[in-house]
Amino acid sequence: MRHIKLLAIVIQCVIVPSVFADSDRFPAVTDDVTRKECGACHMTFQPQLLPARSWAAIMGNLNNHFGEDAGLDQETTDYIEEYLVKNAADTRRNGFRDYGVLQGIKNSQTPIRITDLPYWIHEHTGELSPTVWKRTDIGTKANCLACHSDADRGYYEDD
Ligand code: HEC
Numbered sequence: 290m291r292h293i294k295l296l297a298i299v300i301q302c303v304i305v306p307s308v309f310a311d312s313d314r315f316p317a318v319t320d321d322v323t324r325k326e327c328g329a330c331h332m333t334f335q336p337q338l339l340p341a342r343s344w345a346a347i348m349g350n351l352n353n354h355f356g357e358d359a360g361l362d363q364e365t366t367d368y369i370e371e372y373l374v375k376n377a378a379d380t381r382r383n384g385f386r387d388y389g390v391l392q393g394i395k396n397s398q399t400p401i402r403i404t405d406l407p408y409w410i411h412e413h414t415g416e417l418s419p420t421v422w423k424r425t426d427i428g429t430k431a432n433c434l435a436c437h438s439d440a441d442r443g444y445y446e447d448d
């Protein structure tokens with residue numbers, strides 16, 4: 290009996306979104322320019338998902354952006370870079386929170402994919418069957434919205 294109850298609790302923890310869901314929330318991107326230019330081809334990724342140096346690297350190479358030309362004029366590029374850097378995972382600021390996304394990343398490393406972070410890989414291992422990435426309705430790992438319907442608002446925990 291005791292075992293059954295315990296099991297029920299364990300199952301509940303897996304299915305029911307945690308009570309702390311809100312504390313896991315990444316702030317939604319509110320900057321209009323960033324939303325328009327960086328949300329044209331994919332979701333506007335939250336700046337808290339990469340360190341400042343990664344955003345600088347991405348913004349410094351927009352003409353050659355994962356096989357696409359995402360180039361913008363210099364003024365817009367500078368503006369968006371400033372916004373992303375100011376809100377990056379490792380930039381201390383008002384309301385700064387360490388989400389732990391940079392665990393396992395050395396200062397000498399500059400990942401340009403969120404999906405390459407050991408944190409991201411850890412969160413997506415085990416629960417997901419490897420064949421999930423072959424599903425054509427998902428397409429790629431970067432398609433956060435395929436599985437996290439509220440990702441654009443910064444919610445990732447309860448889908
Ligand atoms: C012209 C289309 C286009 C625009 C505009 C665009 N991107 Fe991308 N982006 C892509 C493609 C294609 C990928 C690769 C997606 C994949 O692997 O499935 C990508 C991937 C990314 C990734 C890595 C996702 C991962 O795998 O973790 C980041 C970060 C990113 N883009 C940031 C930006 C930022 C910041 C902007 C705005 C300055 C932007 N993108 C604008 C097409 C675009």
Ligand code: HEC
Nearest residue numbers: 313403412416421427430431432433435436445446447448
């Ligand atoms: C194929 C489905 C799928 C895709 C695509 C996907 N995820 Fe996930 N993600 C999951 C599952 C399943 C979990 C683990 C269960 C949970 O916590 O919801 C998870 C967990 C997470 C977590 C941890 C949430 C927590 O518990 O605090 C984060 C953060 C996250 N994903 C971010 C992303 C981001 C960012 C992207 C896109 C770059 C992405 N995911 C793409 C399925 C996916």
